[in-house]
Amino acid sequence: MYRLIALGVVVLGFLIFPIVAPHAEYELDVLFLMFLYGAMATSWNVLGGFTGQVSFGHAAFLGIGAYATALLAAAGWPLWATFPAGGLLAALYSLLIGPPAFRLRGPYFAIATIGIGEATRLIALNWSSLTGGASGVTLSAAPPVTVQYYVSLGICAATVGAAAWIKRSRFGYALAAVRSDPDAAETLGVNTTIAKTQALFISAFMLGVAGGAYAMHYLYVSPDSTFGFSTSISLVIMPIIGGIGTIFGPLLGAAIFTALREQLEANPFLAKYSLDLSVFGLLLCGIVLFEPRGLLGIFDRLIRRGASRTRKDSVRE
Amino acid sequence: MQDTLATLISALLAAGLYATMSYGLALIYGVLKVINLANAGVLMLGAYVTWWMWDAFHVDPLLAPIVVLPLFFLFGIVLERVAVRRVIEQEPIVSLLLLFGVWLILQNIAYAIWTGDTRSIETPFIESTFKLGGIQLAWPRVYVFVAGALTLAVLQLFLTKTQFGRAIRAVSQDREAARLAGIDVERIYAVAFGIGIALSAFAGSLLSLLFPFGPDFGQALQLKSFCIVVLGGLDSFVGVAFGAILLSLAEAFGLRYMAASLQNLISFVLLVVVLIAFPKGIAGIIRSLRRV
Amino acid sequence: MKTSTRHLAAALCAAAFSLCAVAAPLRPTAADNGPDEIVVGAALPLTGEESRIGGFYKAAYELAVKEINDLGGVELRVYHRKIPVKLIIYDDKTDPATSRNLYERLAVQDHVDAFLGGYSTELVQAQTVVPQAHQIPYVNGGGAATEIYHRGFKTVFGVLSSIENLAYSECDFIEQMQAQGKLPKPLKMAVVWENTSHGKDFVAGLSARTKQKPQNYKIVLNEAFDLHGKDFTPLLQKVKATDANAFMSDAHLDDYITMQRQYRQAGLHHAYVTYGARGPEKAARDALGDSVNYIFAATWWNSQIPNAAVRAFDDKWAKAYPKIPQEWYAALPYETARTLFIAMTEAGSVDKVKVTEALRHIDIRDTIIPGGHIRFEADGQMVAPFVVTENLPGGKVVIVYPKSESTGSAVLPVPSN
Secondary structure, eight states: OHHHHHHHHHHHHHHHHHHHOTTOHHHHHHHHHHHHHHHHHHHHHIIIIISOOOOSOTHHHHHHHHHHHHHHHHTTOOHHHHHHHHHHHHHHHHHHHHHHHTTSOHHHHHHHHHHHHHHHHHHHHHOHHHHOGGGOEEOSOOOOHHHHHHHHHHHHHHHHHHHHHHHHSHHHHHHHHHHHOHHHHHHTTOOHHHHHHHHHHHHHHHHHHHHHHHHHHHOEEOHHHHHOHHHHHHHHHHHHHHOTTSSSHHHHHHHHHHHHHHHHHHOHHHHHTTHHHHHHHHHHHHHHHHOTTHHHHHHHHHHHHHHHHHHHHHHHO | OHHHHHHHHHHHHHHHHHHHHHHHHHHHHHHHOOOOTTHHHHHHHHHHHHHHHHHHHOOOTTTTHHHHHHHHHHHHHHHIIIIIHHHTTSOHHHHHHHHHHHHHHHHHHHHHHHOSOOBOOOOHHHHOEEEETTEEEEHHHHHHHHHHHHHHHHHHHHHHHSHHHHHHHHHHHOHHHHHHTTOOHHHHHHHHHHHHHHHHHHHHHHHTTTOOBOTTTTHHHHHHHHHHHHHHTSSOHHHHHHHHHHHHHHHHHHHHHSOGGGHHHHHHHHHHHHHHHOTTHHHHHHHHHHHO | OOHHHHHHHHHHHHHHHHHHHHOOOOOOOOBTTBOSSEEEEEEEOOSSTTHHHHHHHHHHHHHHHHHHHHTTSEEEGGGTEEEOEEEEEEEOTTOHHHHHHHHHHHHHTSOOSEEEOOSSHHHHHHHTHHHHHHTOOEEESSOOOHHHHTTOOSSEEEOSOOHHHHHHHHHHHHHHHHHTTSSOSSEEEEEEEESSHHHHHHHHHHHHHHHHOTTTEEEEEEEEEOSSOSOOHHHHHHHHHSOOSEEEEEOOHHHHHHHHHHHHHTTOOOSEEEBTTBSSOHHHHHHHGGGGTTOEEEESOOTTOOSHHHHHHHHHHHHHOTTSOOOHHHHHHHHHHHHHHHHHHHHTSOOHHHHHHHHHTOOBOSOSSTTSOBOBOTTSBBOOOOEEEEEETTTEEEEEESGGGOOSOOOOSOOOO
């Protein structure tokens, strides 16, 4: 009950923020990116976290969604209709690559996804008649900042809601079984390939929709910016920093990622030495080595330590 | 005919290069069952150290491996002791992510020290060429090929003829059995990782003779390396050499019939197809053929 | 409290915290006697792939700003005084999305009065949606692809003449040489180009001219290659298999170095060799040594253009930055910033509509750009001649075209070793 109230208050806070502060364009822009990245990280997490299939090529789905929105909007579609279309296209693409790729396990799968991501970028780059090739596609005009903000908030909320629902569903337990022990999952009657493909399908759909928001915001999509390896890298970094496999971890990761990047870019000293790479690299190494559950895990530990100390104190009294 | 021959030779030379940059990856995977995602970073640093010695102290880049090999061997051992060791027993994806983080840090080190400028080595040797039956060849490319072939021979000798090499092989085949047989598996891990990193840095040093580079150097090559070791079955050096030849032939002859802008697609397609059709690589194919 | 609630709380705290961290106070509104300073912003690739050239742009912008501030600032008629310029530069890491975000930040947080552009077509293409969205005047000297200016953006101006014009300048030169019998007619061209907007424009220019003058040109090979290639030997084998007598490539610096090295290693030879805008820069000579000899290039500017204005700029630059050579990517951003300040003076204020209008009609005569003349076409891009240069042994570079700016005559056809 408390949780629902708390969640309601927060969502309400975000909902009325543009009304309370209509001129905070910069803050709205940053929040937009946080929500967008949150949705992207959550999408990745459905496959990478819940199912344990780490993908280094997820930019492919974001790019497909972004291109779908850009091209369909240019063809005269209303913007809102292009989002589900982009999601669907990305999801269909995932059906093309999922079943064969899932014959590979663990690290082999991860490596294959690097190849898939790069191949998708090269296809987008060379299929000029459809994508405009290296020149990319420019959208005509963006909706007002507040509209963008609500769209991104909506996508983020829907994505996180769906992820939370999946995690608690029977399907979610099946995915958890696939992650912890695929062989045992098979003997329990879970068809691991189908389960993984379903997870990828959902993940790709969500990313495709997020890609639509990306295109709406950036108004320009090109093979390197949307399909680039660096996009895939951020998709891996955010959930891991926040807490892989959790519901709010990717959101936390996205918030920190966005904030850190804003800070690092504006700080001349840090920017001069590209220290963002080190910051994210060290965070990644530290988390992998010491707290695989990410910052949320560290947070939990702190809380627990604090709680046990208060308990001890009260016992002493 | 002349044309085909020229393509063949240039493919073979490229194969030597591809193989050299993949040995380290294969050794580390073979022994530790860890995929070294930091390989590109090590290649890049090997190139930078070579360039830096040439640029600042006028050391001939051909002599650079004398410094690069021990330096990176030590670096590898330290990295294994400090970080990699803790994740070897965990799921493979954990070490992959760890080394991915290391790669980011290595890139940052290069940016911080040498900035993002494109660097390149220029010596008379690098410019020198010779003619062989009407086909002009470049000495540095031949040199890199020979170095790659020699590395393969030395590695094979080391692994089959020395006590330590046999211990490495024993660990890569069955670490528990090796432990029972009294082999200090932890030490083997550290040394093998050190050798693997040193080999990658050596490859980077060789690459600096052929290509200009920056901190992002190796990213495109990384995928080729993965393709090669997957083709070769991830843990056999001879397999790696074959994988390298296969890839370079596919690229050289493939490009005769398709646009050059699709060159990188060849390795990815090959990678994905082989991974999916033959998850055990060439070695696996040969093995399964034998079984039939 | 349940774990997930706690997690949510953590995520929200982080979001709130980061918002506080990035939020900045609003700039006070201008008083009647005008703002205290004119704020001009740019995001440049100071790290990442284009960092080398990004550094030139930063240096050039800073030089132009320092110069005008030393004179007291930009003269603005409506306030009857000179107002100093404040320049804000961010690093976009050669990443298009970051670049766009930073321009947005400049617009909505730093409240810039005008933008200076970034470098490289891809980044300029991504960032120019911001000036369009906010209708803020934007002048760049780093994006040449025609694609940028074909989108109907009203506040976007560029002082780089298009790559198609680059190709035309080289063709004009080639035709002169053909007339003198120094180059074969028709010139059989093997055209290889990087798969970017830049490369596309290059091949489009050559194709258009070939269609127009079929007796002068013939394209015998037309191939794109992927950026940052490593092994160009298969592509060069293809070039070798043709009977081309001209090698026309369009490449970035690293690809230029790799390709030219492999070109030499493969023993290729053509009567005319060019890498588009690449050729005379110091970085390439450092990397390639004598292999850069006899390469032709068409660039937007060259420090040897024989006139007083250019010499004055050379001296100024050398004094400010003794260690940075005077490449075209030093001069063009310098003129970019100057153009913006002149437009502001002509507009008499920093009003965005007025400055945009002033830019549209601007006509500057005393620039260091070839021809000396800056004005924009209806689409916002400038049309100017390129200088064609040839690298000669001993580190020499001669300007061979146009006649009015030339410093020597071309060695043609390229001697075979």
